[in-house]
Amino acid sequence: MTATTTATDRRGRGDRSGERRPRPRFRGGLGGGPAAMLLILPVIVLEVLVLFIPLLYIAYRSFFDWQPGGESTPNGVDNYIDLFTQSEFWQVVGNQFFYLLGLPVWVIAPLIVSFMLREKVAGSGFFRSVYFLPAVMSPAVVALLFRALLSADGPINSMLRGVGLDFLAKSWLSDETTVKPVIIILVLWAGFGTGVLIFSSALSAVPKHLFEAARLDGVGFWGEFWHIAVPSIRNAVVLWMIFQVISIFLFMFSWVYVLTRGGPGLSSATMDFLIYQQFMKFGFYGTAAAQSVVLVLLIITVAGIGGLVTRLLNGKKAAA
Amino acid sequence: MQIRRSRLLAGLAAVAAATLVLTGCAGGGSGTKSDTLTYTDNVPKDKVTLQVWSFLPGNYEGGAEAYDKVIAAFNEKYPQVTIKLTDMPYSTYWDQLRNSGVSRSGPDVVTMYGGAQAYSYRNSLFPMQNAMSPEVKKDLRYIDENYSKDGNLYMLPVGAYGYAFLVNQSLFEKAGLDAQKSLATWDGMLQACTTFKEKGIPAIASGWQDGIQLETLLYMISSQLMDTETLAKWTKGELPFNDPLFHTVIDRVLEMNKAGCFGGEEALGKAMYNDAFDQFDAGKAALSLGGGLDRAENDFKSIPSLTVIPMPQAPESKHENLIDAGADAGWAVTKWTKSPEAANAFVNFLAGPEAQQILWDTVHVVPNNNGVDVQLTTPMQKVYIPLIMNPENHTGFSSFSLELLAVVERNAGPLISGKMSVDQFFEQANRAYEKNN
Numbered sequence: 001m002t003a004t005t006t007a008t009d010r011r012g013r014g015d016r017s018g019e020r021r022p023r024p025r026f027r028g029g030l031g032g033g034p035a036a037m038l039l040i041l042p043v044i045v046l047e048v049l050v051l052f053i054p055l056l057y058i059a060y061r062s063f064f065d066w067q068p069g070g071e072s073t074p075n076g077v078d079n080y081i082d083l084f085t086q087s088e089f090w091q092v093v094g095n096q097f098f099y100l101l102g103l104p105v106w107v108i109a110p111l112i113v114s115f116m117l118r119e120k121v122a123g124s125g126f127f128r129s130v131y132f133l134p135a136v137m138s139p140a141v142v143a144l145l146f147r148a149l150l151s152a153d154g155p156i157n158s159m160l161r162g163v164g165l166d167f168l169a170k171s172w173l174s175d176e177t178t179v180k181p182v183i184i185i186l187v188l189w190a191g192f193g194t195g196v197l198i199f200s201s202a203l204s205a206v207p208k209h210l211f212e213a214a215r216l217d218g219v220g221f222w223g224e225f226w227h228i229a230v231p232s233i234r235n236a237v238v239l240w241m242i243f244q245v246i247s248i249f250l251f252m253f254s255w256v257y258v259l260t261r262g263g264p265g266l267s268s269a270t271m272d273f274l275i276y277q278q279f280m281k282f283g284f285y286g287t288a289a290a291q292s293v294v295l296v297l298l299i300i301t302v303a304g305i306g307g308l309v310t311r312l313l314n315g316k317k318a319a320a
Numbered sequence: 321m322q323i324r325r326s327r328l329l330a331g332l333a334a335v336a337a338a339t340l341v342l343t344g345c346a347g348g349g350s351g352t353k354s355d356t357l358t359y360t361d362n363v364p365k366d367k368v369t370l371q372v373w374s375f376l377p378g379n380y381e382g383g384a385e386a387y388d389k390v391i392a393a394f395n396e397k398y399p400q401v402t403i404k405l406t407d408m409p410y411s412t413y414w415d416q417l418r419n420s421g422v423s424r425s426g427p428d429v430v431t432m433y434g435g436a437q438a439y440s441y442r443n444s445l446f447p448m449q450n451a452m453s454p455e456v457k458k459d460l461r462y463i464d465e466n467y468s469k470d471g472n473l474y475m476l477p478v479g480a481y482g483y484a485f486l487v488n489q490s491l492f493e494k495a496g497l498d499a500q501k502s503l504a505t506w507d508g509m510l511q512a513c514t515t516f517k518e519k520g521i522p523a524i525a526s527g528w529q530d531g532i533q534l535e536t537l538l539y540m541i542s543s544q545l546m547d548t549e550t551l552a553k554w555t556k557g558e559l560p561f562n563d564p565l566f567h568t569v570i571d572r573v574l575e576m577n578k579a580g581c582f583g584g585e586e587a588l589g590k591a592m593y594n595d596a597f598d599q600f601d602a603g604k605a606a607l608s609l610g611g612g613l614d615r616a617e618n619d620f621k622s623i624p625s626l627t628v629i630p631m632p633q634a635p636e637s638k639h640e641n642l643i644d645a646g647a648d649a650g651w652a653v654t655k656w657t658k659s660p661e662a663a664n665a666f667v668n669f670l671a672g673p674e675a676q677q678i679l680w681d682t683v684h685v686v687p688n689n690n691g692v693d694v695q696l697t698t699p700m701q702k703v704y705i706p707l708i709m710n711p712e713n714h715t716g717f718s719s720f721s722l723e724l725l726a727v728v729e730r731n732a733g734p735l736i737s738g739k740m741s742v743d744q745f746f747e748q749a750n751r752a753y754e755k756n757n
Contacts, residue, residue: 068422069655070443082755088748152591174529174733261530264733265740280418282723283440284755 055296062289072286079290089291092269095180096298099248099270102184106244107237109188110195115229117196118203128200132193139190139251143258146186147173173260176267183255183268191247195240202236203229234313242306249299271295355655357446357664359453368659369402370666373417374431375410376479376649380614380683383407389682390675394666401662417441420654428657429666431649434466435555435718436756438474438652445652446660447472453668459690460671462647466718469557469757476671479648479679480686482708483540485524486610488603489625495519495606503629506572510579516606517580525605526582527591528736531729533582534573536593536609538728539717541569543644544637546716554716561724561753562746570735570742572634577736612648613686613708616700628704645708646715647688721756724749 062079064072083089113131117124134142149156150172157169172182210228219227230237252270256262262269262277271291279288377383384407391403406427408416413431420426421444430445432438438445449472452460462477485503492499495515502512516523526533545565546554553559576582591599597615600608601622610616610628620626630643651670653663669675673691680687680694684701686708687694694709696702720728727749734740 067443069424086751176734176739263529263730265730277726280415281726282721283418284723285422 058289059293062286062293064286064289066285066289068285075286079286080294082287083290083294088266089274091266092271092274095266095268096249096270098180099184099187099252100245102187102248103241103244105184106188106191106195107241110192110240111199111230111237112225113192114196114199114203115225117200118229128193128196130193131196134190135193135197137190139254140258142190143186143255147259150182173268174264176264179260179264179268183252183259186255186259187248187252191244198236198240199233202233206232235310238306238310238313242303242310245302245306246299249295249302271298355446357448357451357653357660359451359664359668360661361453363398363401363661363665364659365400367400367402368662369404370428370657370659370663371426372403372405372429372666373408373413373420373427374405375408375413376431377405377407378409380685382683386679386682386685389678390670393674393678394669397669398662398665401659401666403666417444420444424656426654426656428654428659428663430652430654432475432652433718434473434475434477434647434650435468436721436724437718438466438650439468439470440722441652442468442470442472442474444654444656445474446655446664447474448476448652448664448667449473451653451664451668452476453672455673455691456668456671456689459673461688461690462715465551465555465714465716466647466650467555469555469719471556475650475652476667477647477650477688478671478676480645480688480708481611481648482643482645482686482704482713483536483609483611484628484630484643484704484707486600486608486616486619487627487629488600488606488623489627490623491516491521491603491606493625495521499627499629503632506632506634509632510576510581512606513576513579513581522583522599522605523581523607524576525596525600525608527593527596527599528582528733530592531732532593533596533609534732534735535720535725535728536611537573537576538566538569538720539715540609540631540644541572541634542566543713543715543717544634544639544642545569546714547638548714550638551714551716555719557719557757560750560757562750566749567742567746568634568636570745574736574742582736613684613700613704616704617684617698620698620700626700628700628707630707639712641710642712642714643707643710644715644717645710645713646717648685721753723752723756727752 061072063074063076065075065078066072110131117127121127148154151157152171152174156172160166160169170178172178206229210232211224214224214228249270250272253272253276256268256270256273257276260268262273266274272295275288275291275295278284278291374387377387380386387405387407391405394403395401416426417430418441421441424444432441432445449467456476457463460477461480463473466475466477467473487499487503489499492502492512495512497512497515502508513523528534542565543551545568550559550565559565596605596608599605601619603623608619610619616626616628630641633639633642651667653660653667657663671689673687673689676685676687676689676692679685680692686705694705696705727745731740731745731748735742735745
């Protein structure tokens with residue numbers, strides 16, 4: 001009797017873990033019934049109207065010599081052939097993948113900092129706010145600021161010259177060898193705070209006793225980081241990686257437009273910048289449509305690979 | 321199984337519906353309406369408001385007031401037409417115009433360049449060749465070279481520019497040179513560049529990062545190399561960009577670079593073209609490529625020894641004293657305007673002598689209408705205007721397509737610094753040219 005009472009007390013009054021309540025069945029499609037369907041219908045309609053129909057329309061137009069307001073004649077896959085035979089297009093695709101080289105830095109840097117801030121570090125809230133500040137600033141404004149800082153006679157080069165590091169002073173944004181790495185660093189700077197925020201919130205859900213136990217076993221900082229923190233927030237890390245990869249394909253325009261206009265030459269141009277040029281500047285609407293389709297397919301492929309990686313990781317976790 | 325089949329059918333129905341929607345949209349976007357605009361003196365008496373988009377008023381100090389005067393003068397003739405002029409920044413102007421063209425709505429009258437640029441907006445603009453009033457047609461200069469390759473004139477050219485050297489004579493003296501003598505011949509110019517280089521004075525204020533400087537030199541030298549027939553071929557799209565003429569132009573630019581005209585390796589690719597203006601204004605370079613009287617007037621305030629001298633003729637030039645000169649810009653009527661007659665009347669008025677006289681008198685916009693009385697009063701007007709008005713002048717500027725210019729712009733720095741070969745440059749440029757032709 002005593003043992004039973006103790007067990008009940010330990011579970012608490014509200015604990016009804018002995019009962020098996022049916023879980024909502026939203027998995028496996030629209031299993032929630034008509035009510036659920038009704039609830040998500042507005043979103044589906046909106047998505048179809050705002051996203052899918054325009055996308056289909058663009059895909060359809062990519063098979064035309066598209067002339068809005070004029071006569072658009074079907075030209076089969078000419079726009080695609082034109083695109084794939086342009087060395088400029090492949091150069092820009094190459095740039096896009098070069099930017100992906102920044103991925104490890106974009107992921108690991110905020111991960112380490114959020115891990116360092118997880119404990120009651122003095123002023124951790126302040127640091128989080130400071131780190132997050134660039135995320136609430138317009139990329140166009142930030143890019144303008146950095147354009148001034150990084151100009152040939154700008155403060156950064158002046159500072160380098162001032163401390164005797166003349167050999168490091170460069171035309172950062174007009175030198176083909178430095179422009180892409182500089183953009184990678186700027187993207188890190190801009191996205192860093194968001195990463196810290198996401199990882200901090202994920203880490204706060206990891207039970208502290210895991211770290212405490214590890215510490216008692218003599219595990220060091222890096223041991224805790226690699227063997228406890230990272231595996232515990234694996235999903236958040238993968239999500240952030242996918243988000244960063246998609247951002248590289250979709251949200252680089254303002255950086256490139258303000259900082260370099262794609263230059264020098266096309267050495268910093270991205271696909272969205274090229275689409276803008278083809279459509280807005282040159283009026284090659286069909287080519288721009290074809291390029292948009294290719295970009296969407298690339299993003300779907302990359303997101304698909306990301307999803308596959310997540311599944312594999314989750315599968316391994318379940319097996320373990 | 322039944323559920324799966326019904327979902328499949330529903331999916332197919334959705335795809336079919338989407339296809340129908342798309343086909344419907346396609347039909348709507350493929351207008352084949354015959355769009356012509358013919359000149360008429362009879363503007364309907366009904367009240368009408370015209371939306372006008374331009375970046376020109378902002379180009380001149382007091383430009384907005386000057387255009388208000390032009391509108392007031394127009395309203396004396398056509399009181400039923402209300403003009404709402406929106407002065408827009410150049411940096412976003414063309415994007416907004418493109419959006420307007422795609423949505424088939426927006427302004428009735430717009431500022432437009434001729435030739436290839438207008439052709440790129442051809443689905444938005446009325447051809448104007450039959451819409452000019454006889455008086456305007458009689459006195460307006462630079463009409464022929466603003467035709468597009470499809471044989472249409474999509475804008476009426478208004479105003480005039482002319483590319484020449486703005487010369488800081490003090491720096492020439494400092495280098496022991498006589499500006500007039502040095503710039504009389506091509507070799508003299510190269511020799512002067514070398515002398516400036518030896519003396520540590522930048523010869524031509526330069527900014528290669530955005531490529532506009534190469535574009536400008538391309539206009540200046542190619543105009544010299546084109547006779548009237550060649551220019552006509554270029555305007556019609558019958559002169560390919562891989563013609564030896566353009567190779568010669570690039571060779572001459574590289575020759576200037578080799579002679580030290582643009583500063584040393586250090587200076588290349590660092591600055592934007594507009595930064596070069598500041599360099600010249602600050603008295604740090606002997607020469608600057610100048611296109612407009614307004615800039616010369618402004619620079620004269622800070623450089624008292626300023627004068628304007630034509631770029632010497634290249635050895636292959638077909639002319640004696642030509643400078644690259646043409647229309648400053650132009651005006652066009654959009655196809656979606658609800659009152660083509662009123663819009664056309666306004667464009668003709670802008671190109672006519674009365675409006676151009678107002679603009680010359682108030683903000684010194686150089687006219688391209690022979691009916692304007694041009695009194696030269698300031699030192700810069702006295703040296704520059706005769707150069708711009710030289711009847712030998714012409715330009716192939718309008719016929720450089722936007723994509724070709726983009727190739728020129730983005731490859732200017734690499735070409736000048738030797739990171740890109742001439743062959744690579746022409747390979748890309750020809751591809752852009754052929755895409756447009």
